[in-house]
Amino acid sequence: MSVPILEVVDLHAAYGRIEVLRGVDLAVPKGAVMALLGPNGAGKSTLIKVISGQKSASSGDVHLGGVNVHGAGPEELARLGLCTVPEGRSVFPNLTVAENLTLMSYAGVSAEAVLETAFTYFPRLLERRGQLAGTMSGGEQQMLAMSRALASDPALLLLDELSMGLAPLIVDELYDTVAQIAESGVSILCIEQFARTALRVSDYAAVMSGGRVVATGEPAEILETMSDVILGGAA
Amino acid sequence: MSSFLAFTLFGLFSGAAYAIAASGLVLTYSTTRVFNIAHGALGMVMSFVFWDFSVRQGMPLWLALFLVLFVVAPGVGWFIQRFVTRGLGEGPVSVSLVVTVGLLVGCIGLATQIWPPEPRSVQPFFPGSDVELFGIFVTAHQIITIALSGVVAVGLYVLLNRTRIGTAMRASVDNPELLKLFGGKPEQVAALSWAVGTSLAALAGVLLVSTVGLDYYALTLLVINAYAAAMLGRLKSLPLTFLGAMSLGLITSYASGYLPTDGLLNSVRNVVPALFLFVVIVAMPQAQLRIGQVKGIVSAPQPSLFRALGWGGALLLGVAFLATAFGESKLLLLGTAATYAMVMLSLVLLTGYGGHVSLAQLTFAGVGALAYVKLEQANLVGLALSALIAAGVGALVALPVIRLTGLYLALSTLAFGVIMEKMVFQAEFAFGFNGTLGAERLSVLGVTIGSTAAYVWVMALFFVLMGLALLWLRRGTLGRMLIALRDSPAACGTLGLDARWFRVGLFGLSAGMAGLAGALYAGLRGSVGAAEFQYFNSLPLLLLAVVFGVTSVTGAALGGVGLMLLPVFQSSNPSAAGLIFAVIGFGAVALGRDPNGLAxxxxxxxxxxxxxxxxxxxxxxxxxxxxxxxxxxxxxxxxxxxxxxxxxxxxxxxxxxxxxxxxxxxxxxxxxxxxxxxx
Amino acid sequence: MPLLEVDHVVVQFGGVTAVNEACFAAEAGRVTGLIGPNGAGKTTCFNVISGLQKPTRGAVRFDGRKVTSVPVHRRSKRGMGRTFQRLEAFGSLSVRDNVRVAADIHRGVLGAVRGLGSSSRGGVDALLERVGIAAYADERADSIPTGTARLLELARCLAGDPKLLLLDEPSSGLDETETDDFGDLLRDLAAEGRAILMVEHDMDLVMGVCDEIHVLDFGSVIASGTPQEVRGDAAVQKAYLGYAPEDEAEPAHVGSAEHPAESTRTDLPVLSDDTTVLPPVGAGPLPGGAR
Structure with a gap:
């Protein structure tokens, strides 16, 4: 098997004295979609923050495409082809749709290409290109956020709680887009509170609890064996 | 009619220059959340550089201009962002204020050191090529300035709305973390905005210098005009900032044209920008309480009262010893040190414990001194009344801005300092223009403390008592509330504390302490004038307080001695006078991040x-x-x-x-x- | 009349509606739960109730009076207390001093000055004892674990003896035993006649402790009732699952006997058609378990 696109080895991270990641081991194969599940407080979002370079690990390594990216900043990683869509609304509310799209060209694709891809996938964005992103509905904002993943053709896509605060129907639409992106060969790691929605599009699933990955496997077996942990409520 | 047109033209000219300066201020503040009090000072230094290039070294005008605007100023701006103000935007506003005040004082020191005082002048652009328009003469320089403000406005619009880096600037205002995830570099964006901002400060300075003159202070204080204008746009909106600058230019011009040349109204013309700033700040809408992760601040440890008593006693013994050994002039210096130390104690309360910054603490001392002189009651009652009056004035300054955040409170104190100095202290009912008033020595229970030695010792006693009271307060209920309010205003609100009135009280108490110091100082000197309470000196006072430690009484004591030694050192080394300011300023830049200071x-x-x-x-x-x-x-x-x-x-x-x-x-x-x- | 009434409150940020015509109430002596998916507007509701956020429209009534435009500190004086999801403990003060400050503020600044002393240390320590963090009394508040800091915020509220307690995710960061004790404490506090309104993700705690639950989705209340009622509500299941179990057409493993359909979501464990069984959370066979 080829080198995994993402490999996390014995990763530890803490907020002050409180250790949130306590030795995470995880590998995402190239071209695969992996869902990361687990109760609130299990450390999923922290893991995404460490992988994307927003938070530094206290020990352990992150390899992207076989390269150790220890100490790289989020902007460097973004330019290397890591696309992170963080929790919440990940667009700039006081910029117009077109301006948001222009900024997406920092990841290496020309601004024209970004605009074209985005408007082809989401014609609604074309209608609203001059509107401030913050005045659009939550679903439209997430479409805009997803445009970055679509247009920049990333090596790895990190999605953190895409569905937060969105209507089920819109979440389904968004995950259709995720499936499309996955089909184009992009590797994806996604955190999702709606386990089933995420599992619908994933090849693998991992479960985190108490700052560790406690299980990985096919979606079906994970659901079968791990539901207690996934359901664990606050840990 | 033609005079009205002339005033309008002059107003538009100065408004255009203010607009250029203010837009630079808005640019740097909105992208990095660091309010650069030294904005005007940078413009001042750049005007000197321009003079140096064009007059002293005899470069062609266009070359000097090009070098200043496109090489030196952007380079300095980039350097400042990179090494001085980086990361300050996320910290407490008191730290970024202190650091940029340090920059301001440092700039003045540097300029005085490199270009010692001597008459210099810079010619307006294209002198002699005036045109007549509607019956008034318009200079080419004025036309160029007004046109340039338009060019700057259009240029900034294009930069911010039509380029990717400009879009990134606006994006980094919203969410710098997200910009990083997009692959953008907020640090580069910040450096660019400081480069552009400093360049705009330089342009404004160069345009104004032929009118204002090459002066260390006049151009530095341009920042007040700039931020009065910027405040109208709430430090965000460039169009409103331009509007504010033009209105301010016009109002200032009309005021100087039409206000009567005697009486109180005459002095109003000097303080138009400060008044404008005050009015705009008062009219600003209520600030929302912010919620976010709260982090405690590690302060200098609090000594037990027992220990504090011991050290206080030791200090008094030491002063008693020095008082017998020193001659009159040295005693006066020691008394001055005690005054400064007491004023710094008021900053320990306000800044060290409360997290607020006052840029006019010496002005409150001046209020105390004035009250003491005017009350003509050289006893403890008069002293207490003087402190009370200063406290009342302090509360009055804080009152209009209680709805706003720390930055605005600090800026309004600066405006207050200007107004007091130029309008009140010099008025006939106060010290009078360049005048002094006699003051009597304090008498306690009918015994006048006539000898300077004894008087200095009494001042030291007051310092010790104030220090002890401060420590007692810090350890008690009010002290805990102060710290709680500094850590989380939102939580204090939900627990039932009305932060606004508490803050007014804090401000008043601090002003009262400074006022008491001022009153004692008046008694020490025997005669006082406005010159001793120049608001500008509040800035080095603040800096030394922070450098020596604004969280401890020891810091205040050391700082007081340091500030007293400053002029002594300057007069014995006149060639290094500017250097000392530069050292203090840049020292504060280096140490300002740790308010616990040297102590x-x-x-x-x-x-x-x-x-x-x-x-x-x-x-x-x-x-x-x-x-x-x-x-x-x-x-x-x-x-x-x-x-x-x-x-x-x-x-x-x-x-x-x-x-x-x-x-x-x-x-x-x-x-x-x-x-x-x-x- | 309920102690707290939220009446058609709307909060808009730019064009996004965070709270949309929300209506719910909390009654004295009862524990009321406010649940919903992440981002449903729960914390914004809390901010509106406590006065940190001005609603775009709608009213908040407390203790029989409209408080919509009453400032934060005065609402607190009338008997509201709240904790924060993102902690707002006074980090530079010790745990004990955090509670002392709260007690002092409750007595009023003038009272504190007049009394010259401060609140009785005994009372403060009793509060720390009551929420179970007396062992931390002398620690600086920015050095204690999250769960402890949440309990500290609760103790700090209690120092003001509030009629209404607004608790924002109070149990996150607590372990199982601590959560159980915390549930008992909540019942105690309610039994004293206080109204408790809490946002919480630990469904065991919510289902076990609350008398009434309001479910918020999209900023609107989509269901209210007892835990049993809410659990069986189709709209609630739809909000949490993304669809009601009826329209389900998923692979067999999802709906299998041991792991019925409800088990596919991560933070509301029990939303099955039969509302009788609570799965033993955290008692699963897995190493490490949920805790």
Whole structure:
């Protein structure tokens, strides 16, 4: 098997004295979609923050495409082809749709290409290109956020709680887009509170609890064996 | 009619220059959340550089202009963002204010050092090529300035709305973290905005210098005009900033044209920008309480009252000794140091404990002095009344801005300082223009303290009493509330504390302390004038307070001595006068991030020495079989003192200033020095 | 009349509606739960109730009076207390002093000055004892674990003896035993006649402790009732699952006997058609378990 696109080895991270990641081991194969599940407080979002370079690990390594990216900043990683869509609304509310799209060209694709891809996938964005992103509905904002993943053709896509605060129907639409992106060969790691929605599009699933990955496997077996942990409520 | 047109034209001209300066200020503030008080000072330095290039070195005008605007100024801006203000935007506003005040003072020092005072002048652009328009003469320089403000407006619009880096600038205002995830570099964006901002400050300076003159202070204070204008756009909107600048230019021009040339209204013309700023700030909408992760601030440890008493006593003994040894002139200096130290104590309360910044603390001292003189009651009642009046004035300054955040409070104190100095202190009912008033020495219970030595000792006594009161307050209910309010205003609100009135009270109390110092100072000198309370001197005062430690009484004592020595040192080394300012300014830039200052380093050194040698000393002290708490405390005191004394003398700082060198801090906490005796 | 009434409150940020015509109430002596998916507007509701956020429209009534435009501190004086999801403990003060400050503020600044002393240390320590963090009394508040800091915020509220307690995710960061004790404490506090309104993700706690639950989705209340009622509500299941179990057409493993359909979501464990069984959370066979 080829080198995994993402490999996390014995990763530890803490907020002050409180250790949130306590030795995470995880590998995402190239071209695969992996869902990361687990109760609130299990450390999923922290893991995404460490992988994307927003938070530094206290020990352990992150390899992207076989390269150790220890100490790289989020902007460097973004330019290397890591696309992170963080929790919440990940667009700039006081910029117009077109301006948001222009900024997406920092990841290496020309601004024209970004605009074209985005408007082809989401014609609604074309209608609203001059509107401030913050005045659009939550679903439209997430479409805009997803445009970055679509247009920049990333090596790895990190999605953190895409569905937060969105209507089920819109979440389904968004995950259709995720499936499309996955089909184009992009590797994806996604955190999702709606386990089933995420599992619908994933090849693998991992479960985190108490700052560790406690299980990985096919979606079906994970659901079968791990539901207690996934359901664990606050840990 | 033609005079009206002429005033309008002049207003538009100065408004255009303000607009250029203000838009630079808005650009840097909105992208990095650092309010650059030194914006005008940078413009001043750049005008001097321009003079140096074009006049002294004789470069062609266009070359000098090009070098200043496109090489030196952007380079300096980039440097400042990179090495001075980086990361300040996320910290408390008090820190970024102190650091940029340091920059301001440093700039003035640097300019005085490099270009010592001598008459210099810069010609307007294309002198002599005036045109006549509607019956008035318009200079080419004025037309160029007004046109340039338009060019700047269009240029900034294009930059921010039509380029990717400009879009990134606006994006980094919203969410710099997200910009990083997009692959953008907020640090580069910030550096660019500081480069552009400084360039705009330079342009405004160069355009104004032929009118204002090459002056260290006049151009520096341009920042007040700039931020009065910027405030209209709430430090965000460039169009409103331009509108504000033009209105301010016009109002200033009309005021100088049509206000009567005598009486109080005459002095109004000097303070139009400050008044404008005040009005705009008062009209701003209520700030929302912010919720976010709260982090405690590590302050210098609080000494026990017992220890503080000991050190206070030692200080008084030391001053008594010095008072007998010193001659009259040195005694006056010592008294001045005590005054400054007391004013700095008021900053310990306000800034060190409360987290607010005042840029006009010396003005409050001036209010106290004025009240003391005018009351003509040279006794404790008069003293108390003077302090009360200063406190009332302080509360009045805070009152209009209680709805707003710390930055606006600080800026309004600066405006207040300007207004007081130019309008009130120099008025006939106050000190009078360049005048002084006589003051009598304080008498306590009918006994006049006539001798300067005794008077200085009494001042030291007041300092010690104020320091003790401050420590007592900090350890008590109000002190805890102050810290709580600094840590989380939102939580205090939900617990039922009306932060606004509490803040007014805090401000008033602090002003009252400064006022008391001022009143005592008046009694010391025998005659006082407005010159002694120039608001500008509040800035080095603030800086020295922070450098020496604005969280401890010791810091205030050391700072007071330091500030008193400043002019002494300057007069003995006139060639290095500017250098000293530069050192203080840039020293504050370097140390401003740690409000605990040098005093805290001293405490640490003491603790270190105690750890090093304390055990040896302790070994020689016989341990009683059943030591009670009090005895244990006394042991700890003795040991700590034994450890501390050599440290203080070895660094050459005598006990003259230190009241609370807390080798033993709060006994309830496990701090190195006393862990051993307790265990 | 309920102690707290939220009446058609709307909060808009830019064009996004965070709270949309929300209506719910909390009654004295009862524990009321406010649940919903992440981002449903729960914390914004809390901010509106406590006065930190001005609603775009709608009203908040407390203790029989409209408080919509009453400032934060005065609502607190009338008997509201709240904790924060993102902690707002006074980090530079010790745990004990955090509670002392709260007690002092409750007595009023003038009272504190007049009394010259401060609140009785005994009372403060009793509060720390009551929420179970007396062992931390002398620690600086920025150095204690999250769960402890949440309990500290609760103790701080209690120092003001509030009629209404607004608790924002109070149990996150607590372990199982601590959560159980915390549930008992909540019942105690309610039994004293206080109204408790809490946002919480630990469904065991919510289902076990609350008398009434309001489910918020999209900023609107989509269901209210007892835990049993809410659990069986189709709209609630739809909000949490993304669809009601009826329209389900998923692979067999999802709906299998041991792991019925409801088990596919991560933070509301029990939303099955039969409302009788609570799965033993955290008692699963897995190493490490949920805790």
């Amino acid at each position: 805290n380093q001293l405490f640490k050194l003491g603790r270190l020495l105690d750890r090093r040698f304390g055990t040896k000393v302790r070994a020689r002290i016989p341990v009683l079989p059943a030591p009670g708490e009090a005895q244990r405390r006394m042991h700890a005191e003795a040991e700590a003192n034994a450890g501390a004394e050599p440290s203080l003398t070895s660094v050459g700082l005598h006990a003259d200033g230190s009241v609370d060198v807390p080798l033993i801090a709060d006994p309830s906490r496990e701090v190195g020095a006393h862990a051993a005796p307790r265990g």
